[in-house]
Amino acid sequence: MAKKQIVPTKTPMPEQEPGERIHNYEEVPFGFTPEQAMAEARRCLECAKPGCMQGCPVNIDIPGFLKLVADGDFRGAINLIKETNALPAVTGRVCPQEEQCEGPCQLGKRFEPVGIGRLERFAADWEAAQGEAPIPELPPPTGKKVAVVGSGPAGITVAADLVRKGHHVTIFEALHEAGGVLVYGIPEFRLPKVIVEREVQFVCRMGAKLVKNFVVGTSATVDELLEEFDAVFLGTGAGLPWFLNIPGENLNGVYTANEYLTRANLMKAYLFPEYDTPIARGRRVLTIGGGNVAMDAARTALRLGAPESIIVYRRSRDEMPARAEEIHHAEQEGVQFNLLTAPIALHGDAQGSVKELECLRCELGEPDASGRRRPVPIKDSNFRIPCDVVVLSIGQSPNPLIPQTTPDLAVGKYGVVTVDAETMKTSKRGVWAGGDVATGGATVILAMGQARIASRSIDEYLGTGAW
């Protein structure tokens, strides 16, 4: 076999210029053309032991789909991806590929890895461009009914899988729009909502019912659902925001990232007053945190017109959990990074509005439970950063409403619902859980992977009745 020619760098992704894109909410990368996609896919060495598949949390047949893209068989590629991944248009955009598939890429050992994420996105977008996806042929109705709680990545995936098996599925969504964190959390410029709408619509076109403005836990309890439905899947995510518990956290202008992003994304506050929900448009916005949510908040602040948007993070760049591309895009757009900086107090004015964030400088010590070097504050290194908006992006955990109203639902640390790893069954008969509600704040691909495990188990239960 002829030796494959190495192409050392990824095919460049056409993107909006940073200076321009901070004035709009449109997606930053434009996506590959078919020619660019084929060229990028051909970079794959087709190695004997593909690390990419192992790196993928749901083991997508990556070498397989890359080969199909390289050969120009885009339909074959997307079909292969979708055998495992229900939401490639989303994951291609939001997966931390550098930690998953692209990290172990053999080519990446000496050069740049194959742009697997970009190719997954390409295949999904190509399929969408072919027109409305045809509804697959569905088996005869089984007469079984499933309640899916939450219309985020886990819920959409479970609903799609079970509808395809002939079960009656009703998705209950607390908010007035479906998509969960895909719609309230991830901004338009990272994940266009038309994609989320398309995925939700597809599940509904297959026959799932979508009931919005319905809060399971109060509009109906899980026990009430079980009187009507044969099985319940909890995909309620991690929507409870964490606080630093420092003085001044309730000053005006101090937001949790959930509130800041929900106003901006779900309620479209960036279009105020065309949309009625306002949002504080600070001149200097501090975002505390180093994950994807923090990057989203900091970049949203720029788009809301902030001349200065600053990330305040207590560790260094290497420990930041955000996706590499998000940090990169944030830097390009002019987000400043105050690293090794720990917030200790918020100070405000007489009207109750935030004016300064008091911090301590940090150095890195021994690794903590997360495996990352822990931040050690340096005594007496206090200093203050003037600001008018502060966004707390330090993490989320599951909303306690369902556990509080479902007494026999076992819940662990941080309110995470306890599940069996092989089946996603909870402690309560007939109830499964998957995604952030069962893992704590994590990723779309993990949510979707757990959803797939759950739907297989639910389908089996609906058939056998054995728990």
Add this chain to the structure above:
Amino acid sequence: MSAPPGDSARHANDPFEPGPVTVVRRETLAPNVELLTVHAPVVARKIRAGQFVILMADARGERIPLTVADWDREAGIVSCVVMQVGTSTYRLAALKPGDVVPTFVGPLGKAIDVAAWGTVVCAGGCYGIGGIFPVARALKEAGNRVICLIEGRSKFLLYWMDRMEAVSDRVLFATRDRSIGGDIRDGHDVVAEMLRTGERVDRIVAIGCTFMMYKMSEATRPFGVKTVVSLNPIMIDGTGMCGACRVSVGGETKFACVDGPDFDGHLVDWDLLLARRKAYLDAETDSAER
């Protein structure tokens, strides 16, 4: 498209396959105060006194909380008092029978504590008159002696006097211009007078504007009588996911939408609530002027 598997004709009030929430009736209770009645079987099924709903007047509107004033579980209808104070409430006040309310979600918040406390004063001010009505009713049904106290700037702004009479043992009024209710202008002075003269009052529940609830709490503090207030911070989702509604009670941060909306008025940080409610004053004014 053929009917989904397993589907069959559903009752109009099916709680698990509800249709859109529509306006049944809108009636003017007082100048700038409307009673909005909607068909919302999901909410009607489970609503209890003290709880609220979040609604949007239209697809681009804000999500705002409104205390639920009355309901009919059988008919699947729910009523809220809407006081017109800005863009969102102007739009709600303009809804007509048959109009769809795009978002109407609930019941939210914890129901008010109901037990046989003894003698309870149920104080309602402005839009809070509607809110206190189901509370008074529930407390009366639980065996309490209920004294309703209705207050507002003037007699022409009060409403539901007959309803209050029907669920209480006594009805008192307080108006700033003394157009009804004798010489006392403020509800909190009425209650302070009752307590000063040694009248038995075991508990007070107050629902109204922030200042009214704050003043009521301050008036009862020296007497140590439990005063429950229904806090009214700005809200967005109403389910505990964003923290917009955070209040400080007893030095601890609470979410009014899930820990409340009812709290002990003697433990509330009123300054904080008043300051946080002003967070968007400029935007609200700007929007209302358009």
